[in-house]
Each structure stands twice: as C-alpha cells, then as structure tokens.
Amino acid sequence: MTAEPQNYLNGEYTIKSWLLTTDHKRIGLLYLLTILFFFVIAAFAAGLMRLELLTPQGDLVSSDTYNKLFTIHGVMMVWFFLIPSIPSVLGNFLVPLMIGARDVAFPRLNLLSWYLFVLGGFFTFHAVILGGVDTGWTFYTPYSSTYSNSHVTEMALGIFIAGFGSILTGLNFIITIQKMRAPGLTWFRLPLFIWSMFATSIILVLATPVLAITLLLMGVERIWGIGIFNPKLGGDPVLFQHLFWFYSHPAVYIMILPGMGVVSEIIPCFSRKQIFGYKFVAFSSVAIAVIGFLVWGHHMFVSSQSIYAGMAFSLLSFLVSIPSAIKVFNWTATLYRGSISFEAPMLYVLGFIGLFVVGGLTGLFLATLAVDVHVHGTYFVVAHFHYIMVGGMVTAFMAGIHFWWPKITGRLYPEKWAQFSAIILFIGFNLTFFPQFVLGYLGMPRRVHEYAPEFQVYNVLSTAGATILGVGYLLPLIYLLWSLKNGPRADQNPWQAAGLEWKTASPPPEHNFEETPVITEEAYAYPPLTSSQPTPEEPHG
Amino acid sequence: MNFPIFPKSASTTAVQTDHLFFLLLAFSAVMMALIFLPMFFFLYKYRRQSNADRSSRKLPTEYIEITWTVIPVFISLAFFALGARAYFNEEVPPADTLQINCVGKQWMWKFQHQEGNREINELHLPVDRPVTLTLASEDVIHSFYVPAFRIKQDVVPGRFTTEWFQPTSTGSYRFYCTEYCGMDHAKMAGTVIVMTPADYQDWLEHGSVRDTLAQSGEALFRTLGCSGCHAGNSAIHAPPLEGLYGRLVPLSDGTFVRADDQYLRDSILNPASQITAGYAPVMPAYAGRLSEENLLQLIAYLKSLAKETPPKTP
Numbered sequence: 001m002t003a004e005p006q007n008y009l010n011g012e013y014t015i016k017s018w019l020l021t022t023d024h025k026r027i028g029l030l031y032l033l034t035i036l037f038f039f040v041i042a043a044f045a046a047g048l049m050r051l052e053l054l055t056p057q058g059d060l061v062s063s064d065t066y067n068k069l070f071t072i073h074g075v076m077m078v079w080f081f082l083i084p085s086i087p088s089v090l091g092n093f094l095v096p097l098m099i100g101a102r103d104v105a106f107p108r109l110n111l112l113s114w115y116l117f118v119l120g121g122f123f124t125f126h127a128v129i130l131g132g133v134d135t136g137w138t139f140y141t142p143y144s145s146t147y148s149n150s151h152v153t154e155m156a157l158g159i160f161i162a163g164f165g166s167i168l169t170g171l172n173f174i175i176t177i178q179k180m181r182a183p184g185l186t187w188f189r190l191p192l193f194i195w196s197m198f199a200t201s202i203i204l205v206l207a208t209p210v211l212a213i214t215l216l217l218m219g220v221e222r223i224w225g226i227g228i229f230n231p232k233l234g235g236d237p238v239l240f241q242h243l244f245w246f247y248s249h250p251a252v253y254i255m256i257l258p259g260m261g262v263v264s265e266i267i268p269c270f271s272r273k274q275i276f277g278y279k280f281v282a283f284s285s286v287a288i289a290v291i292g293f294l295v296w297g298h299h300m301f302v303s304s305q306s307i308y309a310g311m312a313f314s315l316l317s318f319l320v321s322i323p324s325a326i327k328v329f330n331w332t333a334t335l336y337r338g339s340i341s342f343e344a345p346m347l348y349v350l351g352f353i354g355l356f357v358v359g360g361l362t363g364l365f366l367a368t369l370a371v372d373v374h375v376h377g378t379y380f381v382v383a384h385f386h387y388i389m390v391g392g393m394v395t396a397f398m399a400g401i402h403f404w405w406p407k408i409t410g411r412l413y414p415e416k417w418a419q420f421s422a423i424i425l426f427i428g429f430n431l432t433f434f435p436q437f438v439l440g441y442l443g444m445p446r447r448v449h450e451y452a453p454e455f456q457v458y459n460v461l462s463t464a465g466a467t468i469l470g471v472g473y474l475l476p477l478i479y480l481l482w483s484l485k486n487g488p489r490a491d492q493n494p495w496q497a498a499g500l501e502w503k504t505a506s507p508p509p510e511h512n513f514e515e516t517p518v519i520t521e522e523a524y525a526y527p528p529l530t531s532s533q534p535t536p537e538e539p540h541g
Numbered sequence: 542m543n544f545p546i547f548p549k550s551a552s553t554t555a556v557q558t559d560h561l562f563f564l565l566l567a568f569s570a571v572m573m574a575l576i577f578l579p580m581f582f583f584l585y586k587y588r589r590q591s592n593a594d595r596s597s598r599k600l601p602t603e604y605i606e607i608t609w610t611v612i613p614v615f616i617s618l619a620f621f622a623l624g625a626r627a628y629f630n631e632e633v634p635p636a637d638t639l640q641i642n643c644v645g646k647q648w649m650w651k652f653q654h655q656e657g658n659r660e661i662n663e664l665h666l667p668v669d670r671p672v673t674l675t676l677a678s679e680d681v682i683h684s685f686y687v688p689a690f691r692i693k694q695d696v697v698p699g700r701f702t703t704e705w706f707q708p709t710s711t712g713s714y715r716f717y718c719t720e721y722c723g724m725d726h727a728k729m730a731g732t733v734i735v736m737t738p739a740d741y742q743d744w745l746e747h748g749s750v751r752d753t754l755a756q757s758g759e760a761l762f763r764t765l766g767c768s769g770c771h772a773g774n775s776a777i778h779a780p781p782l783e784g785l786y787g788r789l790v791p792l793s794d795g796t797f798v799r800a801d802d803q804y805l806r807d808s809i810l811n812p813a814s815q816i817t818a819g820y821a822p823v824m825p826a827y828a829g830r831l832s833e834e835n836l837l838q839l840i841a842y843l844k845s846l847a848k849e850t851p852p853k854t855p
Contacts, residue, residue, distance in 0.1 A: 064724050136721050142698065143681040143723060147647075231699025232829070237682055238697060271587070280606045302684065303695045304702045307632045311625045318617035322610060329609045332576060335583035337595045342588075350584075357576055361569040368565060368620055370558050370627030374691040377684060377719030441562070442548045443688025445719045448727035452715060454545050529595035 007410070007507040022107035023510060028093035029408070030114050031084055038080035038121065041128075045073040047470065049449075050432075050463040058450035066449035067134040068150070074137025079159050080121055082389055083251065085397045086258035087204070088117070088169055091197050093408060095173055097501035097508060098191050100182025100517040105175040113165040113172070120162025127155035136447060138248075141229035141240040145221040153222055156215040163208045170204030173197055182500070184519035188282075191499055191523045192275065195282040196261030199289035203250045203257075207293070211247035214240065238303055245296035253292040255389050256356075257285055259396030260327055263349050266403055267331050268524040269497040270346035271338030275524050277330040284323035291320040301372050310369060317367035324360050328353060339529055343495070344418030348399030351426040355391025359384060362437065380440025383433045391429050398425065398476065405480065406490030410507040413483040417475065425472030431465025498524050551714055551735065552690035553707045554631045559691070561623055568616070631692060634705035638673040639666075642754070642837040645676065645683035645696040645718065648725035651834065655841070657757065658748040662731030664716070666708055667741035673705040675802060677833040684720035687733055695720055701802050708735040758842025761835055770824070773851070779824070780817045781851035786844045791818040805840045 004010055008025045011017075018026060049069050052060040061069065092110065096103050104110050127133055133155045135144040144152050177198050181190070217228045218240065227233025229240045268275045275281060297305060297313030331353060340346075362384040366372050375381060406412055435458035444455045451459070493502040504513050550559060586593050641664070644651045653659045666672055676685055678698040685704060686693040694704035718729035736744060752760065762768055770779035780790075789797045790804070793816040798804055807814055809831070812824040831839070 058727070063727055067721075067724065067726070134723070140682060140721070143721070147681050147723060237699065277602055277606050280610075301628075302693045304697050304700065307629065310628065314625060314628075315618075315621050318621045319614070321617065322613055325613050326606070326610055328576060330606075332580045332583070333605070335580065335587060337593070337598065338583070338587050339589050339595060340584055340587050353580070354577075357573060361572060364569075364617075364620060365562070365565050368561055368624035370554075370624050370631060370691075371561050371565065372624075373628065373631060373693050374558050374562075374688070376693060377686065438546065442545055443686070443715070443717070445686065445717045445727075447721040450727050454543055457544055528597055 004410075005505060006509055007505060008510045009410070009507050011510055020111070022103070022111055024092050024096050024104050024107065024110060025408075025508065027110050027114055028089050028091075031088040031092060031117070034114075034118060034121065035081045035084050035089065038076045041125075042073050042076035042081060043470070043473065045069045045076075047466065049073065050466040052449055053451070053459045054463050056451050056453045056456050056459075061449065063449050064134060067136075067447070068132035070447055071133045071136055071155075072128055075124060075133070075155060075159065077389075078137055078251070078255075079162055080117075080124065082255045082393055083166060084117065084169075085393065086262060086400060087173075087197065087200055087254070088113075090262070090397075090400045090404065091169075091173060091200075091258065094193065094404065094501055095176055095197055096180070097407075097504070097512055098194055098499060099177065099180060099185055100500050100513060100519065101176065101180040102511045102513070104172045105180055106172050109168050110172055113168040116165035116168070117162050120158045120160070120165065123158030123161065124155050125158075127151040127158065130154070138244060139215070139218060139240075140244075141218060141221070141237045142231070142235075145218050145228075145240075146230050146232075153219055156219055160212050160215045160219075163212050166204045166208045170201035170208070173201040174205065177201075182517050182519055188279065189519055189522045190282075192264035192278070192281055192285075193258075193261035196257045196264070196285045199285040200254055200257045200261075203254050203289050203292065207247045207250040207254075210243060211251075214243040214247065217243070238300070238305065241300055241303055242296065242305075245299045246293075249296040249299065250289075250292045252385070252388070253288055255393050257288060259352065259393040260285065260324075262396045262400040262403070263331060263352055264327075265497075265499070266345050266349045266399055267334050268526065269403075269495055269499075270343060270349075271335055271340050272526045272529060273334055273338040273524070274522075274526060275330065276333035276336070277326075278523070280326055281330050284326045287323040288320060291316060291323070295320050298367060298372070301369055302376050314367055314369045318364070321360060321363060321367070324356075328357060328360075337529065342419070344413075344415060344422055345399045345403035345495075347419055347422035348395055348402060348425075351422060351429075352392060352395040352399060354426070355387050355395060355429060358434075359387030359391055362387065374443075375440050377445060378440040379436040379444050379446055382446050383436035383440060386433045386436075391433070395425065395429075398422070401476075401480070403495070404501070405483070406494045407501055407506050407508070409484060409487075410490055411483045411487035412490045412494060413487055414479050417479045421472055421475040421479075424468060424475065428465050428468030428470070428472045432462050432469050433465070435459075435461040435465075498526055549689040549712075549714065550691075551708055551710050551712065552687075552692065553709060555689065555691040555709075557627045557630065561627060564623070565620065568620075631706070634673045634703065635671055638671040638705055641666075641672060641674050642834070642841070643674045643676050643685065643696075644679060644833045644837070645685065645722075645729070646679035646833075647681065647723050648718075648729040650685070650716075650718075650729065650731055653754055653834065653837070654745065655754050656745050656748075657750040657753040658745055664731070664733045665741060665744050666733060666735050667738045668708050668711050668735050670738070671705060671707040673703055675837065676702045676704060677837060679833050681722045682720045683718045683722050683729065685716065686719040687714055687716045689714035690733075693719060701806060708733075711735045711737060754838055754841040755845040756842075758838040758840070758845075761839050762842055765827070765831075765839075767839075777823070778820060780820055782843055783846045783849040783851040786847035790815075792816060793818045793820075802840055805843055806836060809836065809839065 008023055130151050133150045133152055135148050220226050221228045227235040229235040229237050295317045297309055298317045301310045439458045444451055490506045492506055642653045649661055651661050652664050676696040678696045683696040690706045692706045694702050714733045716731055716733055770777040771782050785800050788800050790800050791797055810828040811826050813822050816822050
C-alpha cells in the first residue's frame with residue numbers, strides 16, 4: 001500500500017493538534033464527537049421514558065424522575081444535538097469546501113465557538129449530575145423562576161453560554177459566504193446547501209440573543225427575586241412565553257432549514273439532474289427564515305393572549321408553510337426524467353420527504369386555531385414536532401453523514417448495511433410517532449408519567465417502535481466506526497457528484513484545494529441525459 | 542386492552558372542531574396523493590436501469606412554480622378563516638351563561654358554584670346549558686382541558702381567564718391539566734359529570750352548603766374591613782360599589798376602564814394602579830392577603846350589587 005497523501009487528518013496526530021486546531025474540518029469533527037455524546041444521553045433518557053410509558057401506572061420511575069428525564073431529553077436534544085447537528089458539523093466541514101475557500105472567515109473564532117459550546121455543555125451536564133432539572137426544556141415561568149427546587153440556574157447558564165457559540169458560528173458563516181466565494185461563484189451558482197446555511201445563520205445571529213436575554217431575566221428573578229415574570233412580584237408570566245418563543249420558533253427553522261439544504265444536494269446527485277426551480281428553492285429558504293420570525297404566537301393560542309393576536313399568528317403560520325411546500329414540489333419535480341439510483345443517502349432523503357410531508361401537514365392542523373385549542377399540549381404536538389425534528393432533521397443529518405462520509409473520512413461504508421439501516425429507521429420512526437397523533441387527538445396530555453388505561457395500546461406501539469428506531473441509530477454507529485479502519489478507500493468523487501467539495505481529494509488536504517478553483521457553471525451541472533439508454537452503473541463501494 | 546380511535550364528543554364545540562379536523566384529514570390525504578403518487582411513479586419509471594425517455598424537455602418552469610405556490614396560498618387562507626371563525630365562537634361566550642369559579646393550584650382543581658357548592662377534582666354540570674368557567678391560579682400556570690369538549694384554556698396566575706362550553710350529552714368525562722406544573726402534574730386531573738337539569742338541581746340542593754358564593758363574599762367584605770369605607774354611611778370618602786360592575790369607571794388620569802372581573806381583581810389587590818377620579822388613593826393593597834378563592838367570592842358579591850343603585854351621599 002502506498003503512503004496516504006497529506007490530508008487534514010494525517011498531518012498531525014497529537015491531542016493538542018486537535019484541541020488547538022483552527023481547521024474548519026477538524027472543528028466539524030470535534031463538534032460531531034461532542035454532539036454524539038449529548039445525543040446518547042438524550043436518547044437514553046427518551047428510552048427510559050418510553051419504557052415507563054409501557055404501562056398506565058407510574059411504576060418504573062417516580063414522577064419527579066420522569067419530569068427530569070423529559071427535561072434532559074428536551075434540553076440536550078434541542079440545544080446540544082439538533083441545533084449544532086447539521087450547521088456545526090456538516091456546515092463547518094462543508095461551507096468552505098463548497099465555496100472553494102481555504103477556511104471560514106475567522107478560524108480562531110470558529111474554535112472559540114466550539115469551546116463555548118463545550119463549556120455550556122459542561123454546565124448543563126453538571127446540572128444533570130447534581131440532580132437534574134424538572135422544568136421541561138421550555139422553562140415556563142413562574143414555575144422555573146420561583147417554584148422549581150432543581151438546578152435551573154446552572155442549566156440555564158449552560159444554555160446561555162452555548163448560545164454564544166451559536167451566534168459566533170452564524171456570524172462566521174454569514175461572512176464566509178459573503179466574502180470568501182471562489183472566483184466566478186456568484187450567488188446563483190451556489191449549492192442550495194449554502195443558501196440554507198446562510199438563512200440558518202441569519203436566524204442564529206438574530207434569534208439567539210433573545211434566548212440569552214430571556215434566560216438571563218429568568219435567572220435574575222430566580223436568584224434575586226426581582227419581579228419580571230412572577231405576578232406575585234409584579235411580573236407577567238406570559239411575557240416569558242413571548243420572549244421564549246420569539247427565539248424558539250425561529251430555532252425550529254434552525255433545526256430544519258439545514259436538513260432541507262442536505263436534501264437539495266442529494267436529490268440532484270442521485271437523479272443525475274439539475275435541481276428543478278433552483279431560485280424558488282433558494283428563496284424559499286430565505287422566506288422561511290423571515291416569516292419564521294413572525295409566527296411565535298402560535299405556541300400561545302390558549303395562553304390568554306388576545307384572540308386577535310391569535311388570528312394574526314395563525315394566518316402567518318399558514319403562510320410559513322408555503323415555502324416548505326414549494327421545496328417538496330421542486331424536489332419531486334427534480335426526479336422527472338432523471339436517472340435515479342437508490343444508494344443509502346438517497347434512501348434517507350426519500351425517508352425524509354415522507355416524514356417531513358406528514359410533519360408539515362400536521363403543522364396545518366396546529367395552525368388551525370380551533371383544532372389547536374383541542375390538541376395543544378397533547379401528544380399530537382409531540383408527534384408533530386418529532387416528525388419535523390427527528391423524522392426531518394435527524395434523517396437529513398443521517399443522509400448527509402452517509403453522503404459526505406467518504407469525503408470526511410476517505411473511507412466507504414458497507415452500502416447494503418446502510419440501505420438496511422435507512423429502511424429500519426423509517427419503519428421504527430413511524431411506529432414510534434404515528435400512534436402519538438391518535439393519542440393526542442384522544443386527549444392524552446404530554447409530560448405525564450401515568451395516564452388513563454384507554455391510552456395504553458398506542459403507548460405500547462410507540463415503545464415498540466422506539467426499540468426499532470434505536471436499532472436504526474445503533475447500526476450506522478457500528479458500521480461507520482467499522483469503516484474507519486476496514487472500509488475500502490474512497491476516491492475523490494465516489495458518487496460522481498457535482499459540487500466543489502468533490503473536486504478535491506478524499507479526505508481533503510489541510511488547505512482544501514491545491515489551487516483556487518474558478519467556477520464557470522451553475523450548481524448541479526450534471527451531464528445531460530439525452531439517450532433513453534440506461535446510464536452505465538458507476539463503480540463504487 | 543381496548544382500542545379507542547376517536548374521543549367522545551360531548552359539547553357544541555366538539556362538533557365544530559371535529560368537522561375542521563376531518564376536513565384537514567381529507568385535505569392531507571389529497572396532498573399526500575398529489576406528492577407521493579408522482580414521486581413513486583418517477584422513482585419507478587426513471588430508475589437507473591430503466592429505458593425511459595430522459596431527453597431534456599423544456600418545461601414552463603415559472604408557470605409551474607406560480608401554480609403550486611398560489612393554489613396552496615388560497616387553500617391555506619380558507620383553512621385559516623374556518624379555524625379563526627370557530628376559534629372566535631369558542632373563545633367569546635354567549636350572554637347569560639352559568640358562571641362557575643375554578644381555582645387551579647399545585648396539584649388540584651377547586652370549583653365553586655354560584656349556589657355555594659364546592660368540589661375538588663370533580664365538576665357537576667347541567668346538560669345543554671352554556672357554562673363559563675372563571676379560572677384563577679394560586680401558584681404557577683396550569684391549563685384546564687376537557688378532551689370530550691375539545692376546549693382548553695391556560696390558567697395564569699395574576700389574572701383571570703375564562704373558558705366557555707355547552708355540554709350536549711350526560712355522562713362522565715375526564716379533564717386534565719395540560720400545562721406542566723411540577724411534580725404531580727400528571728395527577729392534576731378529574732372528572733366532569735354532566736347531568737340532566739333536574740339531577741343537577743338535586744345535586745346542588747343536597748350539598749352541605751351554608752352560604753351562596755355572593756354571601757360568602759359579603760361575609761368577607763365585612764371581616765376584611767371593606768365595609769368600613771365602602772358602606773354608604775362611612776366617614777371616609779370611598780367609591781360606592783353598588784351598580785359598579787359592568788359600568789365605565791373614570792380614572793384620575795382621565796381615561797376610562799370597564800369594571801369587569803379583571804378590573805375588580807386589580808383594584809382589590811393593587812388599588813394604587815387605577816385610581817378612580819375624584820377619590821384619594823387611601824385604600825390599602827390586598828395583594829398577598831387573599832386566596833384566589835376568597836377573591837372570587839368577594840368579586841361575586843360585588844357582581845351581585847350590579848343591579849343596585851348607590852345610596853345618595855350627603
């Protein structure tokens with residue numbers, strides 16, 4: 001075997017070379033390891049919850065433990081897995097590669113982002129070790145600020161600090177995309193993943209400070225008893241909800257826009273076709289980012305906010321669904337007259353579309369005021385947002401990891417296992433979360449560890465599904481790790497994909513490109529499919 | 542293990558909510574067919590091994606994009622309008638409803654009827670009569686939810702919220718707290734018992750009740766010392782409370798405020814926040830000295846004075 005050419009992985013092996021790296025690719029991998037740690041904890045919490053919910057009685061864990069479990073699950077999945085998942089892992093790795101840059105605009109700031117994230121994660125994890133928090137990830141006041149006897153302040157501090165990491169990452173991406181594109185790479189030649197990362201970064205920069213302010217105000221009331229949210233101290237508890245959702249609704253789009261970007265890369269590649277309606281897909285990302293800031297009140301239709309405010313928020317929530325629908329239509333139209341193959345990334349993407357459509361349509365139920373009054377705070381909502389965040393974002397993350405794995409590691413994974421895992425994930429996910437729609441309309445409240453006996457059958461189905469879903473996550477962990485040592489080496493472009501990241505070695509050299517690429521064509525410039533003959537099967541692992 | 546697929550429907554609200562729900566389900570089925578049927582067809586026809594015609598075809602992209610943008614916008618607007626109309630119906634109570642007070646606290650629900658009957662985690666109601674619950678919280682936010690009625694309203698500390706509904710069939714229905722409120726949130730639940738009007742009357746009369754809600758309020762009005770100033774013959778110049786409820790009250794800053802439940806609540810707990818024009822701000826604040834239940838009783842008494850005329854001041 002000939003010696004491996006120099007790349008970003010084999011330049012230096014010391015721990016110091018990783019912890020002090022300013023290479024965006026290495027920072028992406030640092031993020032990958034960190035979020036994997038939090039994912040495992042949060043998934044374990046979810047597993048315990050599903051086990052508890054097998055029976056209507058609260059028999060496995062106490063109510064207090066259960067309340068802490070769903071708080072750990074929510075906080076860690078949202079802030080320490082989903083939000084950094086595609087942006088900080090794949091975004092860090094891919095943004096400079098896709099635009100033909102050597103690194104992000106501020107490499108040291110990028111490393112600082114990761115350290116802030118780790119520091120925030122430390123405080124959050126420490127709050128769990130000390131005994132946990134029982135407020136739910138939403139920290140509604142005055143429960144969180146006055147009544148809860150758990151480690152609320154420390155956990156909020158962790159999220160507060162990690163938020164600065166998000167802001168700096170967003171800032172870095174905005175500037176990198178604005179200023180560091182390769183010659184000839186105009187805005188409308190950019191890959192759609194870059195458009196979605198740009199939209200995501202705008203949300204990260206504009207929304208995250210509001211979360212910081214909200215948590216700070218809650219802390220001030222909790223520590224010094226200064227009345228902001230607690231009416232007994234002269235505050236307004238609903239104000240907290242306005243502030244919290246002003247961040248947290250846009251944050252939902254931080255958790256789906258990057259996934260849409262991944263899908264827009266993978267569908268053209270496995271259809272061998274330019275994406276249908278490039279500009280419409282690109283601008284729909286921007287539209288989602290903008291309108292997404294104006295819909296927060298749809299979390300508060302029964303909160304005592306004015307009914308006319310409720311109506312305005314309902315209307316805007318319907319409108320924000322349109323750009324998502326446009327994307328789905330364009331993805332489908334891209335398949336028309338393509339040459340479609342079904343490798344693992346494509347299977348994950350098809351699973352994404354299936355789950356995202358269900359999640360999106362059930363979002364319309366929730367935007368419909370009178371229906372929301374009934375299903376708000378029930379398992380219907382739980383099912384809906386898991387279809388978007390897990391069915392959507394996590395499936396897209398899996399698709400992205402499989403698609404760019406050869407680029408990141410220089411290795412190919414066993415394709416058959418990966419295809420099998422994608423199917424297992426889809427089945428397990430639907431079995432876990434579809435019954436929860438029925439439960440929600442039947443009226444089962446969320447955040448309860450015991451429930452009326454008539455709800456049991458759907459909970460049993462859901463727990464069975466969660467077991468299958470667990471296998472769907474465990475399998476890729478095993479074969480991807482296995483491939484690091486045993487997988488065949490990947491060449492520069494194993495998928496025959498268009499895109500700058502495939503025009504450099506796998507894994508890429510430390511400075512990404514031997515010479516600065518010059519771009520003369522638009523994105524997804526796949527060779528035209530003129531003949532009716534099948535295109536020859538490309539050899540790959 | 543039974544296999545319920547649809548919740549009981551027992552209120553006028555439930556009927557309109559279910560209609561919307563079925564309409565949305567039908568729309569979702571159509572949308573899924575419109576997306577997935579072409580998708581599966583393309584996936585099969587243009588799979589890499591097939592001999593399909595793939596020559597590039599000039600499509601009117603702009604027209605296609607505009608079509609699949611504009612049509613969903615109009616459908617969305619229709620659903621918005623239907624949902625908003627139904628929401629308006631279920632948020633704004635009709636005149637002359639049965640008024641019942643409800644206080645949520647960690648972790649129980651307490652109700653008091655006008656006749657004075659109290660109950661905990663059980664609520665007896667007559668069928669076919671619109672009911673308005675006035676909801677108050679002693680501590681954190683709760684939410685009162687009756688799935689069979691399809692209604693839900695957060696119970697927010699520091700203010701009153703209301704929720705109205707009209708039960709349409711007798712029977713027992715579960716209610717829940719649906720805003721997470723701490724350790725025993727899951728146990729903060731109970732049963733609504735909808736009875737025939739005759740049975741309800743019977744139930745009211747067989748409760749061990751001494752005073753009606755307003756009478757309890759009147760007793761508080763005396764023991765708390767309110768009558769010392771607000772009675773007609775008092776030496777201290779205080780606004781008369783007879784005929785006050787529902788009227789427009791002139792404030793010292795030149796604005797007017799409607800004397801509703803929330804106004805009375807604020808004026809009792811924190812009188813300095815809204816000074817009636819022509820009176821000195823001498824009333825002590827009662828914030829922290831009254832439970833939500835007592836406050837609701839006191840307000841019930843003030844409401845009972847709505848039809849009386851204030852005595853002539855000398």
